[in-house]
Amino acid sequence: MTTPARLLPLFTRSHEGGRSSMTCQYRCGNACDQDVPNTSDNAYFGDLVAEGVSRRLALRAGGAGAALVGLTAWGMPSVAAAPSAASAAPGDGAKGRGRDHGLGFTGIAPTPATVDAVKVPEGFAWAPIISWGDPLFKDTPAFDFDNQTAAAQRAQAGYNCDYTQFMHGGPGNKGAHKGLLAFNNEYTNDELMFRGVTSSADLTGDQLEVVLAAHGITITEVERRNAGSPWRWVQGGKRNRRIHTDTPFAVDGPAAGSVHLRTSQDPTGERVLGTLNNCAGGETPWGTYLSGEENVNQYFNATGAPDPQGRLRRYGITSGGRGWERVRDRFSVVTEPNEVNRFGWIVEVDPQDPTSTPVKHTAMGRFKHEGATVTLTADGRVAAYMGDDERFDYIYKFLSKGTYKEGDKKRNMRLLSEGDLYVAKLSGDGAADGEYDGTGQWLPLVVGGVSKVPGFTVEEVLIWTRLAADKVGPTKMDRPEDVQPNPVNGRIYAAMTNNTSRTPAQIDEANPRATNKHGHVTEFTEAGGDHGALTFTWKIVLVAGDPSDPQTYFNGYDKSEVSPISCPDNVAFDATGNLWISTDGMPGTLNHCDGLYVMPLEGRDKGRLQQFLSVPVGAETCGPTILGPDSVIVAVQHPGEVTGASPDNVVSQFPYRGDGQPRPSVIHAYRRHGR
Numbered sequence: 001m002t003t004p005a006r007l008l009p010l011f012t013r014s015h016e017g018g019r020s021s022m023t024c025q026y027r028c029g030n031a032c033d034q035d036v037p038n039t040s041d042n043a044y045f046g047d048l049v050a051e052g053v054s055r056r057l058a059l060r061a062g063g064a065g066a067a068l069v070g071l072t073a074w075g076m077p078s079v080a081a082a083p084s085a086a087s088a089a090p091g092d093g094a095k096g097r098g099r100d101h102g103l104g105f106t107g108i109a110p111t112p113a114t115v116d117a118v119k120v121p122e123g124f125a126w127a128p129i130i131s132w133g134d135p136l137f138k139d140t141p142a143f144d145f146d147n148q149t150a151a152a153q154r155a156q157a158g159y160n161c162d163y164t165q166f167m168h169g170g171p172g173n174k175g176a177h178k179g180l181l182a183f184n185n186e187y188t189n190d191e192l193m194f195r196g197v198t199s200s201a202d203l204t205g206d207q208l209e210v211v212l213a214a215h216g217i218t219i220t221e222v223e224r225r226n227a228g229s230p231w232r233w234v235q236g237g238k239r240n241r242r243i244h245t246d247t248p249f250a251v252d253g254p255a256a257g258s259v260h261l262r263t264s265q266d267p268t269g270e271r272v273l274g275t276l277n278n279c280a281g282g283e284t285p286w287g288t289y290l291s292g293e294e295n296v297n298q299y300f301n302a303t304g305a306p307d308p309q310g311r312l313r314r315y316g317i318t319s320g321g322r323g324w325e326r327v328r329d330r331f332s333v334v335t336e337p338n339e340v341n342r343f344g345w346i347v348e349v350d351p352q353d354p355t356s357t358p359v360k361h362t363a364m365g366r367f368k369h370e371g372a373t374v375t376l377t378a379d380g381r382v383a384a385y386m387g388d389d390e391r392f393d394y395i396y397k398f399l400s401k402g403t404y405k406e407g408d409k410k411r412n413m414r415l416l417s418e419g420d421l422y423v424a425k426l427s428g429d430g431a432a433d434g435e436y437d438g439t440g441q442w443l444p445l446v447v448g449g450v451s452k453v454p455g456f457t458v459e460e461v462l463i464w465t466r467l468a469a470d471k472v473g474p475t476k477m478d479r480p481e482d483v484q485p486n487p488v489n490g491r492i493y494a495a496m497t498n499n500t501s502r503t504p505a506q507i508d509e510a511n512p513r514a515t516n517k518h519g520h521v522t523e524f525t526e527a528g529g530d531h532g533a534l535t536f537t538w539k540i541v542l543v544a545g546d547p548s549d550p551q552t553y554f555n556g557y558d559k560s561e562v563s564p565i566s567c568p569d570n571v572a573f574d575a576t577g578n579l580w581i582s583t584d585g586m587p588g589t590l591n592h593c594d595g596l597y598v599m600p601l602e603g604r605d606k607g608r609l610q611q612f613l614s615v616p617v618g619a620e621t622c623g624p625t626i627l628g629p630d631s632v633i634v635a636v637q638h639p640g641e642v643t644g645a646s647p648d649n650v651v652s653q654f655p656y657r658g659d660g661q662p663r664p665s666v667i668h669a670y671r672r673h674g675r
């Protein structure tokens with residue numbers, strides 16, 4: 001699909017990192033306007049003082065002149081002029097040819113933040129797979145923007161799409177041209193969904209019901225005509241499903257049934273209605289779908305609620321919410337003080353069985369989960385890696401008690417119900433070696449069913465994981481988001497999106513920049529290459545920003561041949577182990593649209609970051625799934641999410657279906673047939 005590159009006015013950005021106020025309001029409940037929740041006194045690691053980090057930055061500045069070579073007038077390396085993989089002669093010694101990154105494309109130039117278009121490399125095309133409001137079942141009404149109902153929304157694709165998981169074939173649906181797609185519906189933009197709405201306070205009761213129904217998870221069968229055509233959703237697919245705010249979830253693990261999870265509607269503490277603010281996720285070896293509940297704090301009205309132990313404040317539950325208590329009193333903390341504890345978990349869904357009950361796993365801890373990604377240890381246990389997406393919060397690892405058994409799905413679906421929980425402490429090496437690197441350890445929180453945190457029971461560690469972690473002294477990170485194992489090299493890669501609240505006195509080798517608006521990506525290597533190890537080494541492989549900035553770093557690659565990048569959010573890998581990065585926040589930091597990038601981790605092009613795709617004005621790039629050398633799935637979230645935009649003042653019309661309103665969509669970028 002091709003679209004005109006329309007230049008549109010970009011309204012004022014006024015929040016941390018340059019985000020629009022609309023993004024801050026609906027994404028995270030204006031988290032950056034609140035005090036940092038982590039006020040613990042656990043130290044920033046002290047073996048490298050701020051002055052030492054500054055000296056290391058100065059070492060890198062010594063190569064700044066080379067970094068400026070080849071920059072165009074608008075500050076971007078001339079990667080578009082580089083030949084494609086097909087034209088690069090093996091062993092010719094030339095840099096930047098893209099031979100090793102697997103797709104063989106020529107990187108695109110950054111897109112100005114005001115452009116309403118999706119851009120892909122030459123030789124590629126894109127098309128929407130499914131958009132907000134597309135009907136999932138045979139009797140589902142077609143999407144009608146001005147007459148949307150909660151009943152229709154519960155049977156249609158949900159709103160802001162995020163993490164995507166693609167599965168070929170499935171029961172009764174075999175073949176290379178049939179599959180199953182699951183994706184998160186993280187949050188809603190109330191001002192873009194209804195006319196005449198300037199905030200959530202303006203919503204009627206019926207509109208609030210639509211908003212509740214638009215959250216959750218969407219699962220749909222997909223198909224394509226042939227290998228050279230795009231995937232598209234199948235209305236009426238047998239495995240199609242919407243999971244929303246009123247879908248029953250089971251609660252398992254050590255905290256299931258806890259007095260702190262019981263409510264008047266659920267006196268057992270073992271059955272929760274709905275899932276909220278589902279951000280990233282992960283696919284298990286047994287084929288299920290993991291989803292992380294992230295900024296759940298914003299949905300609860302905490303006005304007048306007592307907080308003597310600081311539990312609400314530590315989880316950012318301090319505001320008046322989004323008005324949901326007007327239609328569901330469980331979202332009033334005064335009315336139902338334990339309802340807040342029933343969100344912020346990792347949930348597991350069997351996408352192949354639309355009748356199955358999703359599960360919330362308490363053994364994996366409760367915090368602002370970006371997601372959870374899993375792999376196997378040397379002895380067959382499951383290791384799950386998780387980031388807590390908050391300024392100065394932590395990275396976690398879960399190790400299952402049981403071991404994985406190939407082909408035994410019923411057994412394997414219990415693996416995340418019992419195990420050990422750890423939090424990461426990083427130490428720098430303190431050497432002026434031009435690298436940000438060091439060693440680390442996984443500090444125990446719960447091991448063998450026993451709390452390792454003084455003064456906390458197992459239930460308390462798992463329900464108030466942030467407070468428990470504060471007690472053992474982990475490293476405060478710059479908004480750790482997606483944390484994923486690379487299936488090719490076995491290392492772990494974690495996106496630190498940004499943290500403009502970090503002061504010069506708080507920088508350390510793992511978080512080396514004050515007022516960090518661009519973020520970085522850290523590589524972890526578990527001891528002995530075993531994901532069951534409790535020690536590791538680490539290294540920052542990408543310090544994001546404009547390559548002309550001497551503080552930036554691209555795994556040692558010549559910065560004259562890399563793309564600018566900011567605010568890394570999700571990471572993914574292709575079959576050869578290249579690192580793919582989607583971004584969230586570039587309009588406010590580099591004045592570019594957000595995009596999808598690839599950076600080889602080995603070989604001649606190691607560190608040569610190139611941009612593969614850009615999304616429209618106001619949108620974020622989410623949940624990339626790399627299907628193969630010519631095929632990528634991306635969630636395009638909140639198109640047109642710009643302060644001042646409304647249904648009567650449209651900023652983006654993505655996905656350009658001619659209906660006049662932006663619709664968050666999962667898209668397929670693919671090489672055009674015959675290219």
